Amino acid sequence: MLEINSTSDMSINAGEVTAVYTDHGAAEEDMGSETTLLLGNRAVEQRAKGASFTSSVFNLMNAIMGSGILGLAYAMAHTGVVGFCILLLLVSSLAAYSINLLLKLCDETGINTYEGLGGRALQKPGKVLVGVTILIQNIGAMSSYMFILKTELPAAISSFLSPETSGGAWYADGRTLLILVTVCVVLPLALLPRIGFLGYSSSLAFLFMLFFTVVVVVNKWAIPCPLPSNVTHNQISNTTESDCTPKLFVISSKSAYTIPTMSFSFLCHTAVLPIYSELDRPTRKRMQNVTNVSISLSSLLYLISALFGYLTFYGHVDTELLLGYNAYLPRDVLVMTVRLAVLLAVVLTVPLIHFPARKAIIMLFCGDGAFSWVHHIFSTLLILAVVMVLAIFVPDIRNVFGVVGSTTSTCLLFVFPGMFYLRLSNQPLRSLESIGAVSLMVFGLFVGLLSLSVIVVTWVQNP
Template sequence: MEASWGSSSAEWGWYLSAQQPGDSAAEELRPLLSNELHRQRSSGVSFGFSVFNLMNAIMGSGILGLAYVMANTGILGFSLLLLLVALVASYSVHLLLSMCIQTAVTSYEDLGLFAFGFPGKVVVAGTIIIQNIGAMSSYLLIIKTELPAAISEFLTGDYSGSWFLDGQTLLIIICVGIVFPLALLPKIGFLGYTSSLSFFFMVFFALVIIIKKWSIPCPLTLSYIEEFFQISNATDDCKPKLFHFSKESAYAIPTMAFSFLCHTSVLPIYCELQSPSKRRMQNVTNTAIALSFLIYFIAALFGYLAFYDKVESELLQGYSKYLPHDVVVMAVKLCILFAVLLTVPLIHFPARKALMMIFFSNFPFSWIRHTLITLALNIIIVLLAIYVPDIRNVFGVIGASTSTCLIFVFPGLFYLKLSREDFLSWKKLGAFVLLISGILVGNFTLALVIFDWIKK
């Protein structure tokens, strides 16, 4: 029996999940598989570092769009929606972990394989590819819009028209010279340590947002708005709204779903956790989501209180206009850009892995294929970053479609398919509600976003 452990845990999980209760062979294999998995994972990552890793997976460019969401939902409306999405994200991870224990899988794609065969694997992998492309393009969009402004703030004199102040030129240079070479590496583990700085950059960003709230006057004076906004001295401009809904509110839940998506990283982190158990990994998830919720809420609240209805869809743009040569703002811009730059190559890897699992799962490693797929992904995200005019479009479409599927639809659907519990059990009812709400919310918000595009 010991010689047969060369097979992957996913293959054994497939075998076990296919057996009927009471099957003697399956019952004999279950404790052996559990012991083997425990032995393989005994020297894993600590609880604290696992929380840190998952927070790095959660927090990204979404933090720059949440103040705009608050401006279009109100403080209480935003708080309730953000809390709801955070709770749903935590519950859907709970379902994923339950299925992980049952099937012994180590990837989201394999859950699709176990639930619906190869078509399920293709759908999940395709969703992950689209989600990661959207995430990478949103990061590059930040670089395209913010890097020229950051460079110009260090210059004296008129350099308008210079190539080093053109966002598209800088974007292409960075992708060719930095992102593509780093993404080409077959193993890029050292960037995981470097990107751990991104969490501290996010905390620094939130602190700066708090401090700079009192540096921007309200109502905005003529010198601040003459080129950017219509002049208004209404006192209502400086009163926060508790509830506010408009056509722009359609971007709320998609942006929040985009901001809390970490589900493709949960299972790999679980596999590396010291003394792994479902409860321990759930505690890791709850802690990471709670801390991310806190940082998101603080950044959104004070970003909104700084600009009120004039907040930009990408928060840093507002500070670039109102505080163009502020040293602290310049520092936080560089930190965010540095974090974004190091994150893009990392996101290449799950996207490329998903492509490999669809088309080349039975092929040996090839540098030619590896390079071509990386190059194709790089070209796609650069084109999206160049031609997408607004970051909220990325948040809206990707959040309403792929993020909603990965957080709401797939966990509920897979649990209903794989679990042997009675349909009226609390978990299955919860999975059913998650599935239906994901379908309704995703389709409704996507329709609103597309309708908003058509009107404009």
Template structure:
């Protein structure tokens, strides 16, 4: 059971020395999390399954926006930026693991408490809430845009104007009838198993993108783009760009940061790891990030090479437009919609936990509080999904703000505060660079995203 504010390790003044052996420190972390696996004497989760669990935490809706990012940065520009973000994500996990061993805290929120007291914990919890709200709204945006298209592909004839082809109506029905009841459950462990399917669906999606690259001709003809009044013969439309920068390139780093965020899941996975040590968990992280990088890059590359500058900000929309009745595309679309539908109520839980931690930490469990927080979260994400016109806006704002904080700013700031090393040590200098670059990149891209909104 996670410690409350009144019983946190930080408030008890418990500090595990940085010189303590990693295995001993990891053993201290296990009982703090109430790990049944440890109490029953199990050997823990294997390296391979830990990699899979972390990849499942990393990969999500961000994969649908990366082809659009490549179209606005170029292949080499995209590759460089994606590699930098992946390396930074791995390094920030390294700093988090170092701090977890030194402090024996049990969560990202408790690192904030240990570093800056109660305000630090509230800020971290609030950041996680906003991040999860953004993730849930991005999933609901996919449902709003793709579910009507999926239904229409099974129909013959003109059914335009029907309520079951209206994305907003379907979204409200699904949230009221499925998402809200599932999110209300006090324990929703079975959805953890179904959410694991989303990883396999993402891999399946990447394979379909590769296969379908040769099903859509280039240049795109009148049969594929209805709004063009004549057939395009511009061969330049079919030449990939190595570097390309425009105002839409602003969304590149925020979308990538959104796509690689897994930091709130690292500590629980670490504490369940077989033969836990910082080096072993870092290897798990590096492997998971590297494999996620590979899948992300393949999906973005072949998505871009299919549509070039016509690629949509949400990649599935392109296949809905150009291959509306393709069986394979319809199958992968249904798979992703199913994964999205079951993942949304799952993400409710950490968001509701953080809200409860802020407002009701000293109160016993109450169904009234539980239901009201769940309802409030549901209303917020539905409104965002309805009124935010494009998924890239979610990636842009959430990626530039909360994702940047959780990947760049907080690990660097907390390490500078908690580490006893000399400031000129390599780790502290790296943490300082991470902190400053996160602040600069996050604020700069957020301002550019907001300016892009106002101009539109």
């Protein structure tokens, strides 16, 4: 995250801010209370109204939810219903806890950027490390989303047309559609100076994901079990009644994919601090409530879509849930519509992921100066150009960024929050919160190594 400079961006310069609490004796304990910020020796004037609570919730949910929702039914098939629920609760709780640590550090240090916390904890190398990690993670995520758009959008559009329609039409070319969508949709949203403005597009993306979840629930009764024997899909020609019984616990080699999949599905930490900076009446307690609501609603949608997707296909669920519906319900209007809706939700997520990436590149190369439209526009165009080049010309970008993502995502989600808290907090090492920070780091390292091992093994098995 980058500091949002200038008055219009609701800036709080960490080097010049001093937090003064009205109750001297309870300054550190009353963490939910409002603080009075002083700039130098003068009180800062009442700031303009920031983003609403609801808008911030939608933005954070949009940062959490992406195309990862398509793979959670597959994760449930290889962990069991109860096993999946336990892991979902564990990962979502750890994600909320790591955000809580970041917000506490913001209050204690007066720093409101992820890079700034890295700089305070590890000096300049820490600031550069966090900035580069955010850039790699977010550019990789945006490139993967745009790659999905390039490959899936032509088929989604063609599914609404008659089979006799020529395949040489412009809308059947993924590269052409990618350029058009980027210029007409992503670029205008990415150019917005404040992340709070994306609340409207984020609410639309949430509705698309809600629509996806409803369709998954409805189609539970549209596909019979045992699955139709006249449909051959995923090397399965027939199923039996025994295949239609949900399993509570499952342990297999593919179970190793579950924790990494869930961890990446809850990564929103690069957007948390910009959202916090622009929140109306920003306090740690208010932002933590935004986080709790966002993660709770996201977890609910994750659970419902994964459960009913699993109860539709059981052990034969695809790694991407929609592929199963395309095979068993070809040219179904509802399935075709939800396929397009998920793609639109992915498109609306890209500007939100772009925001912290742009802030990182500006902070790394331009410092913490006042807001500049020149830097803002140039960095926006540069990042989108890199993303488009990767999505258009790299044959399979997902494997490349799978390795990078497994490391950067884990660092941003678990390792950095725990490490920075241990370095910056004045709590003793034996305190409950310090022990929690250590546990968070250990869990992050475990997930990172597990993710990297899974990807390497997959490459070896399927070169």
